Amino acid sequence: MITKKGMELSIQFFVLLILALVIFGYSISFIYELFSQASKLESMAFDQLDKQVELITCGTQQVCLGTARKTITRGSFKIFTVRVLNSRNEQSDFSMVVEDSGIRPEGAGFLYFKPNSRDFTLGAGEIKTVGIGVEVPATAVSGNYVLNVKVTSDNLQYGGLPAYKINVIVP
Incomplete structure (x- = not known):
């Protein structure tokens, strides 16, 4: 029980x-x-x-690429950064243009990149980081592709170089 x-x-x-x-x-x-x-x-x-x-x-560079060289596989997309420092004592207008440099493997097509150009205003001592998206087409030829980044202010070259180089390596 x-x-x-x-x-x-x-x-x-x-x-x-x-x-x-x-x-x-x-x-x-x-x-x-x-x-x-x-x-x-x-x-x-x-x-x-x-x-x-x-x-x-x-550091105190007027124009600086965060990373100037990246390996991007076919059909992929990566972002490069460009930092612009207004070292002037006044507000200034800036323009950034991204162009294909023509340096690429023989018979290769173009890479896709955005934005092609960008305009912005910076106050004295202000910093702006701008992203550049680069896409490698699925049909891209293996090799090294170079893009030019030009930064101007008041229609004059800004920074230490006439063009900053972005190197894209396609394996």
């Missing part, structure tokens, strides 16, 4: 078992959430590190 005490023990056992399973489930979801947040933080840390390295390498 089942006594009242025996029934209470079995009910308590089932209640404890259910509580243990619920706590275990919450623990698993908490650990999963913790690890997913850690990977987000890691990717954010690398992005911030890249920006800091760009600031360090550019």
Whole structure:
């Protein structure tokens, strides 16, 4: 025969078992959430590190390419950054033009890039980082492609070079 005490023990056992399973489930979801947040933080840390390295390498240069050379596979897209520093003591208008330099493998077509040109105004000492998207067509020939980036202010060359070179390597 089942006594009242025996029934209470079995009910308590089932209640404890259910509580243990619920706590275990919450623990698993908490650990999963913790690890997913850690990977987000890691990717954010690398992005911030890249920006800091760009600031360090550019220093006080008027015009600076964040990365001048990248390998882009066929059918892929990458972004290059150009940082412009207004070293004048007044607000100035700037123009940035991206052109194909003509340096590319023999028989190769053109790369796609946006924007072709961009106009902006910077206050004294202000910095602007401009992105240039470059896409390699799926039919591109392997080799080295070069784009020219020209920055002008008041229709005069700005920065130390007449044109800054972006090298795209297609494997």
